[in-house]
Amino acid sequence: MKKSILLASLALAASLQLGSAADITGKVTLKGTPPPEKPLDVIKNDPGCSKLIVEVPKTRFYAVNDKSELADVVISLKGVSGKSTGAEAKPILLDQIKCEYIPYVTAVQTRQTILVRNSDPVFHNVHPTPTVPGNKESNKAQMPKAKDLEFTFDNPEMFLRYKCDVHPWMFSYVSVFDHPYFDVSGQDGTFTIKNVPPGKYTLEANHRKGGIVTREIEVKDANVTADFIVEAK
């Protein structure tokens, strides 16, 4: 009897806890005209990669659509730390397809596994180049169809660069947080940060080239909407 009361109390407490969290949603748009993207003509010189493409890809500095909705912006809560659940979180996948890293920008928690796959029929080397002390640089060969490589990072870092030195146009940027309150804007510029506990926060939108925009928000019981405008540089 005592045991069931205890379990019921715990369940109630848990549901209250869940009930008190809210989501932060929003959209990122780009103001101004971004500089034109550059074609990756160098890919044509590579006999392996050139066979995989139909048209020459371009750089991906500003992934913006006709409605000025901006992708690849990392939105996160500032001032939150030590809440990482990365060790238990589902791994994220970074794939090498047609000699490009997909996705270009992503985000993980500290100690969350990053799986890197080679879906190409060519050699790649997977070379993360962190700049924050404690995050280890490594450089691993990955043959075609080889087993996925696993990486984790212990410390928060924005836009930790993955590169391939065999194909010097291949890059991907992984932002590492020590909490789960972040998202990366999608093709339509939208983002959702789930289950944010009540409180006052600074919400930051960080674009690799457009820079940082912040907003003060307060999370109560209901979901919060926060849009951002990033200026093209």
Add this chain to the structure above:
Amino acid sequence: MPRNSENPALKRFTVFTAVSTLLLLCIGGLVTSHGAGLAVPDWPNTYGYNMFFFPVSQWVGGIFYEHSHRLVGSAVGFFVLILTFWVYGKKSRAFIRWGGVINLLLGLIVCWKYPQQLQNGIFLLGLGIFSILASFVWPRGEMEDKRLRRLALLALFTVTIQGILGGIRVTEMKDELGIFHGTLAQMFFVLICAMALIQTRFWKRLEKSHQMDTSGLRSIYILTTIVVLLQLALGATMRHQHAGLAIPDFPLAYGAVWPDTSEEAVASYNSRRLEVRDYNSITPFQIKLQMVHRIVAAVIVVLIALSFWLTKRRLGGRHSLTRFAAFWMFLVVVQFFLGAATIWTSKSADIATAHVAVGALTLVTGALMSMVAFKVLHSNSAVESSIPRFAPVAAK
């Protein structure tokens, strides 16, 4: 007993090694210019293959530059080993034979005990058999003179260190080692060229020449050569930071005589960089480093022009040192424009590599000129002390 006569074959082989070293420097330059230093993540193997077994079909992209650099580096190392054995004449036979036996045994052990390293075992076996056979046909000549033997040993030591440095730079991913590797390469090139110079008839003819150095030419040559070496080290530092062009314009710097290096300005420079290759972000230090490189370049142009002018005035237009100085002047002018072109072409790999190669030739010219100057020019005191003096006969 050291030989006294000339050894034209050895001289030609030394020149061949020097030319190979310049080629190696150029390929090394291409590796850095293409950002391919880490395109092959393992060392001494290449993607798990023994480097000599790596399939040619896979020499693509960054692998092509890095793998070619390793192969040409190995070839230069081998040439220096032959050079060292050669200067020791018939005495080397035993080393070659027993070295071959050791390689053969190691190869057998590797093939037998470590079948997954079969390619490395086969390589050792092949090298062992080749060395043993070579020991039977190795020339029975006498040793070269002591100076050449010492230089050969130094070259062998340097090329070994250089190879290991290059390997550790890959496995440890340390840019600092790359800077040292790049600078030591230049010094090694000087060493091989010096070995070639002292075997020439030109050098031997200089023995008889004695002139006083009244204009301090030797000091100017040495000083300028040291400044050139420092400049090359600065260049290696800039290249191995993999930050692309820290300043994208020339002769101005971000539109100013001296660029703004405040935190806000540097953040703005970085956000405006939209290159296909995502270089490391530039820092105020890198901007200042490039400014120092520009200033030192101007100082070198002045020093070499001064060297040329003083040499011509003091020794005349037909003196060998004047010809050397004229060639030095030509090189530094070419180098200055290559430096500018490196910026104007947004660090085009070919131009940047030509800048490295002409830099190496500028250093070698200065070093060889200094050697010649120390041979033919003498300080006042040295000349005075070399004149036989007779004590006056005391009056009785």
